[in-house]
Amino acid sequence: MDRSQAEGQAELDETELVARLKAGDERAFEMLVRRETGRLLAAARRLVRDEAAAYDCVQEAFLSAYKAIDGFEPRSSVGAWLHRITINAALMRLRKERRLAETSIDDLLPSFDSDGWRRDLVEVPAGDPESELERRRIREFVRSKIDVLPEGYRTALVLRDLEGWSTREAAEALGIAEGAMKVRLHRARAALKRLIEPLWTGDVSA
Amino acid sequence: MTGSGTTQPGAGGTGQRGTWARIRHWIARGLHGAMTCEEFEGGLVDYLDGNLGPLARRQIELHTQLCPHCRRYLQAYDRARRLAGDAMRDSEEQALQAVPEDLVQGILAARRSESRAPDGG
Numbered sequence: 001m002d003r004s005q006a007e008g009q010a011e012l013d014e015t016e017l018v019a020r021l022k023a024g025d026e027r028a029f030e031m032l033v034r035r036e037t038g039r040l041l042a043a044a045r046r047l048v049r050d051e052a053a054a055y056d057c058v059q060e061a062f063l064s065a066y067k068a069i070d071g072f073e074p075r076s077s078v079g080a081w082l083h084r085i086t087i088n089a090a091l092m093r094l095r096k097e098r099r100l101a102e103t104s105i106d107d108l109l110p111s112f113d114s115d116g117w118r119r120d121l122v123e124v125p126a127g128d129p130e131s132e133l134e135r136r137r138i139r140e141f142v143r144s145k146i147d148v149l150p151e152g153y154r155t156a157l158v159l160r161d162l163e164g165w166s167t168r169e170a171a172e173a174l175g176i177a178e179g180a181m182k183v184r185l186h187r188a189r190a191a192l193k194r195l196i197e198p199l200w201t202g203d204v205s206a
Numbered sequence: 207m208t209g210s211g212t213t214q215p216g217a218g219g220t221g222q223r224g225t226w227a228r229i230r231h232w233i234a235r236g237l238h239g240a241m242t243c244e245e246f247e248g249g250l251v252d253y254l255d256g257n258l259g260p261l262a263r264r265q266i267e268l269h270t271q272l273c274p275h276c277r278r279y280l281q282a283y284d285r286a287r288r289l290a291g292d293a294m295r296d297s298e299e300q301a302l303q304a305v306p307e308d309l310v311q312g313i314l315a316a317r318r319s320e321s322r323a324p325d326g327g
Contacts, residue, residue: 024321033313034305041309042301046294055309062313063320110279116242122278125285142293161287162294167255182251190247193286200282 014077021069021078033062036079040086046158047090057093061086087163091173094151105150108191126200138199145195153188160185241265246276250283 012020012031020028040061044054064085065078072081111119129135146154152174159170171181241249246269252258253266270277 026317029317030310030314033310037310037313038302038305039298041306042298045301046297055306055312058309059313059316063316066317066320110247112242112244112247116244118243118247118273118275118279122275122282124278125282136296138289139293139296142289143297146290146293157290158294161291167251186247186251189283189287189290192290193283196286196289197282199289 014074018069018072018074018078021066022072029066032078032082036082039079040082043083043163044086044090046162047087047155048093053093054090057086057089060089064089087159088173091155094155095175105153105187105191108194109187110190110194123197123200126202141199142192142196145192148195149188149191153184153191156181156185157188157192161189240272241269243269243273243276246270246273247279250280254284254287 012028017028017032021032037058040058041054044057045051048054048057061082065072065082072078076084113119129138146157149157155174156170159165159173160167165173167178167181167185170185171178174181176184246266249258249262249266253263258266270280
């Protein structure tokens with residue numbers, strides 16, 4: 001019955017939720033866990049890839065939030081706060097494992113001649129497809145290509161083009177200079193562009 | 207066909223830039239200090255973030271007008287960036303549909319053992 005009681009509280013408003021969490025209300029905590037775990041797990045998976053490690057990041061995030069709830073100030077929602085903690089836990093893990101070092105992806109990057117002219121011709125991207133099925137196929141294809149990118153580049157894409165962090169925030173979280181962050185992001189996007197070009201040359205077999 | 211100095215970029219398909227495009231570009235470079243493709247490439251992140259000053263911004267825009275290759279490149283680059291965001295957001299929707307109960311239980315158990323820890327007094 002515990003579970004249905006928790007679900008019955010699904011509509012708790014944010015202020016009430018925070019107040020109950022601060023009071024140590026176990027049901028409010030469970031409600032929060034049920035509400036946020038899916039999203040947090042998706043965020044962690046995008047960074048750490050390994051399922052057990054992603055679980056650990058989410059669990060760590062909830063525990064840190066539990067311990068720090070007294071100091072929580074509602075400038076953002078509890079969900080957004082947890083999201084941030086989860087991302088930081090995942091980045092910490094990647095940094096500890098030194099998986100963010102820059103590996104070469106030169107063959108995916110554009111090249112220039114000695115006068116600085118672009119060497120490769122670029123295909124014009126096709127418009128958005130109309131059918132949902134086709135759009136889903138494209139998203140799957142793009143995801144499979146994002147997965148090919150080395151960790152450091154994928155992380156740059158996730159933080160900037162998905163999470164919407166600023167260059168400075170992302171650079172700080174990754175422990176690199178802002179300039180290096182921009183270069184990394186640019187390379188990640190350029191490499192991904194090259195990898196997904198089959199989408200607009202019509203040569204997608206994946 | 208040959209020797210007509212075709213202005214159609216990429217018509218040859220072997221990475222050769224049209225002669226006209228090159229000439230036009232050199233003139234523009236002389237007149238307005240237009241940037242090269244490589245310089246253009248280096249300014250894209252700041253350009254798309256809206257972080258460039260008016261002069262640098264204008265240089266990027268001038269280059270896209272003059273260089274059909276970079277115009278297409280910018281289109282494709284911007285598209286890739288948006289598709290990446292869409293693709294990753296989509297994986298989040300999938301995850302929301304299946305929240306693993308073992309993880310939920312693990313978190314609840316960890317919280318319980320945490321609250322039993324005697325650090326509060």
